[in-house]
Structure formats: structure tokens, C-alpha cells
Amino acid sequence: MIHTKETNDNTGSTAENPKAFIRNDQYNFIKDQAKILVAGQASVNDAEVLNVLRHLAHEKVYKLFPSLTEEQKKILNPLVQVKELGEAEAFLEKLQPYIIPFKTVSxxxxxxxxxxxxxxxxxxxxxxxxxxxxxxxxxxxxxxxxxxxxxxxxxxxxxxxxxxxxxxxxxxxxxxxxxxxxxxxxxxxxxxxxxxxxxxxxxxxxxxxxxxxxxxxxxxxxxxxxxx
Structure with a gap:
């Protein structure tokens, strides 16, 4: 299981983060792809198959975002380098500041x-x-x-x-x-x-x-x- 330290904003979004571009559902999808890569690395010995898994993960994640900036691509690109659980958790941890919180509520x-x-x-x-x-x-x-x-x-x-x-x-x-x-x-x-x-x-x-x-x-x- 992949664990990440997730910030708990108790009152919703108090100020818009101009750098945030990942919705919760998109983050969950990315997390799922990271799990697939970790599982593949542990069960598959064929380098070509692993390359295909990485390519598919990269392609699927990019499809979530119709217009990525170069900066945003740099944030997401480390996904394809994930091989072990620790690397997946570190990658997902770095995504936390870029998650769009639920609309402000009171x-x-x-x-x-x-x-x-x-x-x-x-x-x-x-x-x-x-x-x-x-x-x-x-x-x-x-x-x-x-x-x-x-x-x-x-x-x-x-x-x-x-x-x-x-x-x-x-x-x-x-x-x-x-x-x-x-x-x-x-x-x-x-x-x-x-x-x-x-x-x-x-x-x-x-x-x-x-x-x-x-x-x-x-x-x-x-x-x-x-x-x-």
C-alpha cells in the first residue's frame, strides 16, 4: 500500500494556489498508476514489458490534462522513473502542493x-x-x-x-x-x-x-x- 503525507486544510481553500492543477480524482488516478508500476517492477523481469508499462502510465496521465505547461510536465514526468514503493511515495508526496482543494465551504x-x-x-x-x-x-x-x-x-x-x-x-x-x-x-x-x-x-x-x-x-x- 502506498502511503503519503496529505495536508489537511480544515476550512477548505482559503486562498487559491496558482500552481495547483491536479484534482483529487486525477491524483487518485496517478496514484493508481504508480501502484501499477511498483507491482510491475516486482513481478516482471522483461525490460521491454516494463518499458511498455511506463509508457502507458505516462500516456494515461498526460491524457488527464488537455493543456499541460512545461513546468507541470516536469512535475508529472518522474512517475515513469518509479520502481519501488519508496520512490512512489516520494513522488506522490511532491504532488501534494499541486492538488486543487475542494471549493471553499463554511x-x-x-x-x-x-x-x-x-x-x-x-x-x-x-x-x-x-x-x-x-x-x-x-x-x-x-x-x-x-x-x-x-x-x-x-x-x-x-x-x-x-x-x-x-x-x-x-x-x-x-x-x-x-x-x-x-x-x-x-x-x-x-x-x-x-x-x-x-x-x-x-x-x-x-x-x-x-x-x-x-x-x-x-x-x-x-x-x-x-x-x-
Missing amino acids: APGLKKLFPKAKKFKGPKLETINFNRTSYLAWTESSNLMYLVAEEDDQLIGIQGSFTRSGKQGICTICNRHSEVGMFIAKTKSSGQDQFIKRGNYICQDTAACNDHVKKLDKLHEFIGRLKK
Whole structure:
């Protein structure tokens, strides 16, 4: 397992870092490629095969960023030199200052996203590592869940219910096999007073889910379905 020292910004981004260019999901993807290179080095003796693995890792990571500057390329290029666990951890540690944190949030700001919520408490912001966050989700009372994500550079909030399934399944957001629960949101049917329930299984542990999100498309698709 690759471990890195990850900065915990307790209040979200207080000032934009002009050098930051890596989202949390992109960092997770890069981390996954580093794991592949370490595993390949330990199990493959063929130099040509290892070169192919390095080339593929380099190509896949570059595809994450449509317009890299030369400085950004220099930051990412050491990935192909990773052979051992220690080298992978050192490389990932050097990426930390370039991670884009989740959009700035505050307790009053979050409350405004859920104007109809009664007895709204909000998450413990001081416990959240915003550099390693693609979305926020927390539960209140027995099964009330709030989900917050970015859409078109704005924060959106969705309120729903969360029921633990007591079993393993595929998370709709991170596409990983984990302990999941059913998140269901109610939306008002157009032109009617009826409500439609929509939902799917997501990770019970949202922090772990954020650690495994490697693309934002499934998160956006999930939110899109909930909002219909």
C-alpha cells in the first residue's frame, strides 16, 4: 500500500494556489498508476514489458490534462522513473502542493444549500481533508444524508436518506467494491405535487470513497439522475 503525507486544510481553500492543477480524482488516478508500476517492477523481469508499462502510465496521465505547461510536465514526468514503493511515495508526496482543494465551504454557506432542512447541523469541517475531497457527504439523525458537490464552478446540495445495506457492492460514485448503502433523494415531479424517488448504492465510508474516485463522470451522472 502506498502511503503519503496529505495536508489537511480544515476550512477548505482559503486562498487559491496558482500552481495547483491536479484534482483529487486525477491524483487518485496517478496514484493508481504508480501502484501499477511498483507491482510491475516486482513481478516482471522483461525490460521491454516494463518499458511498455511506463509508457502507458505516462500516456494515461498526460491524457488527464488537455493543456499541460512545461513546468507541470516536469512535475508529472518522474512517475515513469518509479520502481519501488519508496520512490512512489516520494513522488506522490511532491504532488501534494499541486492538488486543487475542494471549493471553499463554511457552516453558514452549507446551510444555505439546504434552506428547507430542519435542525441542520452540517459536517465537522475540521476533520475533512479538502485536498482529498471530490464531494462532501455526511449523515445526520438516523438516516438523513446530505451530499454536496461542485457543478459549473458552483456548489450544489442534495438531501436524501441513506440506508446501510450490510453487504458489499459496487459504489455508484467511485466504482469500487466496498460496503455500500442506498442513497435516495426525492424530487418533485414537473407540474405535479407528487415526488419521485431516485437513488443508488454508494460507499458507506465517504472519506474512503473520495480516496478512490478516479473520474468525476460517475459522480456527475449520479447527481444528474438525482436532480431529474
